[in-house]
Amino acid sequence: RFVPGMMVPFSFPQSKCALWDPVPTGDVIGAHITYYRNPKLSLMEKTLRLAYRHAKQNEKKSFSCFLLGTLALNEDGEGVTLTIDRFDPGREV
16 A cells, blocks of 8 residues: 555455564564665567557456566666566466
8 A cells, every 4th residue: 555655554454374473573674675776667669569469369358467578777777677578468267
């Protein structure tokens, strides 16, 4: 959940068994990517066209798919770049 100008802690839903000790340890840190880095999104035109064509051909109003790519630290160390270069329509099953 994003609240402008304020970091909001997140929590996991309660369950009957846990795989880790839920007691907090250490100091609170920000986990949002823009807190420490300047993000940049790069989307290949071919990928966008494939996703658009698939959405137009799909008969459903809403559908699931995957956009795959790489996350890399910029050369200056001040930002991260998410490069989306593949489209996977997924499977119905």
